[in-house]
Amino acid sequence: MATNERSFVETVWDFFCSLKLTLFLLISLALTSIIGTVLPQGQLPPEYVAQISPTKLQIYSKLGFFDMYHSWWFISLLYIFSLNLVSCSIKRLPHVFKFVSEPTLVLTESARNAYSLRREIAVSGPMEKCRESLAAFLGAEFSSPVVTEHNGELHLFSQKSAWSRLGVYVVHLSILVIFVGAIIGSLSGYKGFVSIVEGTSINTVEGRNGNQIPLGFEVLCEKFSVDFYATGAPKEFRSILTVLENGKPVPGYSQVKVIVNHPLTYKGITFYQSSYGQASEGSEHYITVTPRSGGTPEKIAVHEGAAVTLADGTMVKLLEATQEVREFAPGFSGPAARIEVTRKGATPQTFIIFKDFPEMNAQRGDALIFGYDGTNARMYTGLQVAKDPGVWVVWLGCTLMVVGLYIAFFMSHKRIWLVISKGHARIYGNASKNQAAFEMQFDAIAEKFQKLKI
C-alpha cells in the first residue's frame, strides 16, 4: 500500500514535471485563445445575439466563451501552467546549482574523450613550474583556474559565466512574477470611466460592472478642446484638469493638461484621455432666420430634438447639432446643425446649416434663409480611470523576462581544463551553448597554448 501511494505521488509529480505537459499546455493555450478573438467578449452586441441561434448562444455562454479569458477552464490552464513551471524548476534547479557550485575540477579519461575541442603540447620542465606558467597563461587568456592534483596529474579548471545556466529559470520565474502582478491588480485595483462636463467636477467614477467607486478627492474639468489636421483627422484632444481636496486645488495638480498618451496620476489613480463629446442636455442652440425679401432677422433658441414655431407659422425642428461637421459633410468644417423646416401647408425639408459657411443656406433659394449661430452647450471629456498597484510587479516581471531571455539565449557557460601529465599538457574546452562561437575563442587560446615553450 505504502509503495502504491508513493508511486501515485511520484506519478503525479512526474506528470507536473514533464515537458510533454508543457508542450500540451502551450499548444492548448494558443489554440483556445483563438476563440476569444473570434467571438465577441463581454457585453454582447444585440446584432450578434440576433444572428446567432439560441442553442449556440446557450452552449457558448455555458462554456464561458463570451468571457473566455476569465472562464474557469482558461484560468485553470494558467494555474496548471504555473504549477508545471514551478515543478520543472524545483526538479531541475538543484542539478544546475550543483553543476555551478561543484564544478568538474578533475577531467576523467572518458570525459576527455567526449570533448571534441582539445589540443596537446609537449612539456619538459618540472611539474611545479608547468603549473605556475600554465595557471598564469589560463588566468591571462580566459580566467583564473582551480588546480587539483589527481593520480599524479595536475588539473587546471577555469570557467566563465557559470550562472548563465540559470537564465532559463529566470525566465520561468518572471512569468510567475507577472502572474502575481496581475493578481494584485485584479484584487486591489480597478478600471473605471468617468465623463466630466467642462466647469464641473466629479468625486466618483463608474466601475466596469456599473458600480460607483469613490475617489476620495475631486477632479474638475476646467476646459476641453480639440484640434484638427487640415485633412479633418483629429490632432489632439485636450482636457485641462484640476485635482481638488476639500474643494481646494492641490498644488502641482492645478490646470494639468491631459492628452492621449499623457495621463494624469494622483494618489495612485490615473486618468487617461479617452473620448469627448458635447453635453447636450439642457443646452440651447441659436438659429437666425432672415427673410430673403429683407426685413428683420428673427433669432431663435432651440433644444436638440425640439421644435420652435416662427411668427409666420413655419416650424423649425433641430434634429442634431455638432461642434465639428467635417466627418459628416466633407469639405465643410466647424459647428453645424441639421434642421427640419416645415413651412405652413408645405412638406418638411431637412438640411444642414453651418456656422462658418453662412452663405450656403442662401443658395437654397428659399424665401427664408437660416443661419446657425452656435450653442451654449459645453463639452465633456471622457476619461479612463485606472488604479493598479500590481503594475510595478508586472514591469519587474517583464524586466526579469528580458534579462533572463538574454542570458538563456546569448550567454553560455564556458569551461576550459588543462591537464598536465609527465611530458605533456592537454587543453580541453566545452560550452553549454553556441559551441561554434566558443570554438573560435578556444582555437585562439589553443593556438597561443601550442606556441608555449615550457
Added chain:
Amino acid sequence: MTSSMFFNVATIAYLISMIVFFAFLAGRNKTIGFAGSLIAYAGLAVHTLAIGLRWKESYDMGVGHAPMSNLYESIVFFAWTIVLLFAYIDLKYKYRIIGAFVIPFALLGMAWAQLGMNTGIEPLVPALQSNWLLYHVITCFLGYAAFAVACGISIMYLIKAALEGNDSSAQAGGLMSMFPPLKVLDDLNYRAIMIGFPLLTLGIITGAAWANYAWGTYWSWDPKETWSLIVWFVYAAFLHARFTRGWVGKRAAWLSVIGFAATIFCYLGVNLFLSGLHSYGGSKM
C-alpha cells in the same frame, strides 16, 4: 515624391535578386549566387534611403513622424527588416541560397505595398503620438522578420527532406546539392527563432507598456494582443520541443511554418478580419 521612386527601385532590385537566386539554384554558379546577394544588398541600401527620405518628407509636410504609422509603412518596414536579417545570416553563416526562399517574402510585401496601397503620408492620430511607437514597431517587426527567415529556412528543410526521403541514396543530386545539409538548416531555423523570440517578447512588453501609458491597461485581451500571445506560445512550444527527442527536424520545421502563419495572421489577419484597438493598421488600403 522621391521616396516613392526609391521604394520602386528597391522593389525591382528584390525582384531581380530573387530571379538571380533562382538561376543560382538551377545553375549552381557561385558568381551568380554572389550577384544575387549583391543585388539584394543594393536593394536594401536604396530601401534604407527611401525610408529615411519618407521620414524627412513627413517633417517637410509638417506632420513629422517615423514612417511606421499605417499598414503601408509597416509592410515597407517589414520587408526592410527581412532583407536586413537575410544580410546578417548571409554574411555570418555564408549560406546565401537561403536568399531564394527569404527574398520572395520581402518582394511580396514590397510589391503589395507599392501596387495595392495608398502611399500618402498621413498625420498621426492622437493614439500614435508617442515615442513608444518607435520601440514597439521596431522590436515587433525585427521579431516578425526573424520568423519569416526561419520559415523560409524551414521550407527549404521540408523540400530537401521530402526529396531525399524519396531518393534513398544518401545525397540527392541536382538542386538539392545547393541546399545546406539538413542538420545545418535545422540549426539555422533554431538560431533565427532564437533571435525572433526575445524580440517578439520585447515587442509584446513595449506594447503592454504603451497600452498602460495610453489607456491604463497593460493587457486587455484585444485580438491583436491575444494573437501576439498565441504566436509567443507557438514559438515557446518550439523552443521547449527541442529539448525532447523527436521534435527536431521535420516537426520543428513544421512548427516554424505554423508559427510564421500565426505571425502573419497576427500582423495582417487581425487588422483585416477582426476588430480591435489596432484599427489604424488596417485602414487606408
